[in-house]
Amino acid sequence: MTDDLLGRHRAVLPDWLALYYEEPIEITHGEGRHVWDAEGNRYLDFFGGILTTMTAHALPEVTKAVSEQAGRIIHSSTLYLNRPMVELAERVAQLSGIPDARVFFTTSGTEANDTALLLATAYRRSNTILAMRNSYHGRSFSSVGITGNRGWSPTSLSPLQTLYVHGGVRTRGPYASLSDDDFIAACVDDLVDLLGHTRPPAALIAEPIQGVGGFTSPPDGLYAAFREVLHERGILWIADEVQTGWGRTGEHFWGWQAHGQNGPPDIMTFAKGIGNGMSIGGVVARSEIMNCLDSNSISTFGGTQITMAAGLANLNYLLEHDLQGNARRVGGLLIERLRSAAAPVPAVREVRGRGLMIGIEITKPGTDEADPQTAAAVLEAARAGGLLIGKGGGHNTSSLRVAPPLSLNVAEAEEGAAILENALRSIQ
Known part of the structure; x- marks a missing residue:
């Protein structure tokens, strides 16, 4: 067979x-x-x-929630009020740590990162993105264009100008032999130097722990140090929590919290585990960033009732246990x-x-x-x-x-x- x-x-x-x-x-x-x-x-x-x-x-808790929701209604699109979507958005916004957070649900991590890039570039009026070497952010045209892993980026064509930053891998590269503090200082110096040679970027997107890259990461505090440089210049920080979110790292609920000394990210993306196999992704951002788009938009399948029911049941189980x-x-x-x-x-x-x-x-x-x-x-x-x-x-x-x-x-x-x-x- x-x-x-x-x-x-x-x-x-x-x-x-x-x-x-x-x-x-x-x-x-x-x-x-x-x-x-x-x-x-x-x-x-x-x-x-x-x-x-x-x-x-x-x-069983997720299976029951999916079965019961399927017996009522599976889908209606975002054109109608959707109680499970609102309830899960409230939970995610509260857990995110982002002030005055707004949540948009997608069907995958790729689509979540794609949306984050749209928001950042529209908000900042710039198509330049900073990304980490060895990174992976999805398989859409925009997300492969910022992926810093050659094996997972099939084209160099992109709607974005991408500049790659040092620091995602602690034990390889030109700074590997340095102490943690010196490693962070060298990466920050490199970032400052890079920003001196380019027009202002829209955002830095980074996985706290690089997933497809082999579960590599920088020393704790690197992205907090980056955040200070970025904040001075109005550049946004996007934390890609598609693989690190929901407590997987053990020490923190979100991966960014290992680097959170200067506050939460401006935008955070999530997916994978929240649905326990159901197709859920999403973006959390400060309201002025999420609301910066000046045209209509909807999602046909993002936030559909059956996936939101699964997400709520799964999140409840995760927190209660x-x-x-x-x-x-x-x-x-x-x-x-x-x-x-x-x-x-x-x-x-x-x-x-x-x-x-x-x-x-x-x-x-x-x-x-x-x-x-x-x-x-x-x-x-x-x-x-x-x-x-x-x-x-x-x-x-x-x-x-x-x-x-x-x-x-x-x-x-x-x-x-x-x-x-x-x-x-x-x-x-």
Whole structure:
């Protein structure tokens, strides 16, 4: 059945639509932190549909909310009052930390970032955007144009002028050997120098932890230091929280809060986990920025009732069960367990991350040179052992990505770490 489905997939879908594994799998159902494929194999899921199944597979509270809402009305568009959309917007605005916040819902993180770019460029009357090297912001024409990861940016054409800034990766690049404080100072000096050679940009967009880039990040405080420089010049700060939001990093509810000494971002985008698999994205911004557009707009599918019902139920579950605290506790144990497992493996350059957002960088032993074949071998070995993980990386790197649902328990963390340890040993 799977082979037939693979042939049909290849016959009608784009060649560039990536599939994991030499023999791709069809996932048919899930429960908690586990999924099953069409052959009946059971897997511990440490990737959650790319960090999207945030709480658990088949979470009863979300399933019930979706079912009950579907029995009433599924969709009406934003042309009509929508109680679930208003209720979720109120919750998100309050949680965002942005004063006088307004919320616009989209169907994906890509569309959320696209909207943020529209707002920033319209508000500032500038099409110049600052972005981080090694970044990823989506697959729309505007978002690939600001993506600083060559492997995920298929065209250099763009409606925007993009200038790339140092700092998204702590352990690579010209400042890697510096202390954290000196690293931040050097990146700030570089930003100030860059701004002296260009017309005023609209905004800086940055992921607090770079997702597709391999879960890399700067020292805490870098974006606060950037914020001070930007604020003096009226340049906006867009925090891309598509992967870092909703408590995944454990220490904070939003990734930007590790850099929040100078206040919240002007604009924040979110998506992925809030819907626990339902298609929700969104933008939060100060009212004067959100309201700066001088033409009509709507969203046909953004904020539709069934996705908002799922988002409300999922957010309630996350807060009531302190899944942020669980990500901090269980994630802390998991990252230390993985560091211990990786220590004797020469191909592992670094284990990094926070909370339940952990990257394992694979290189050719004794070098900083990427080794995608070995990373793929670990991915295959983990799957053979009953564990699903992801991969990514920039700087021509190969990184494994570990991001389980936030309800992961200690026993499951240990089980997954043991499988991954065996997978890493298998490449030696």
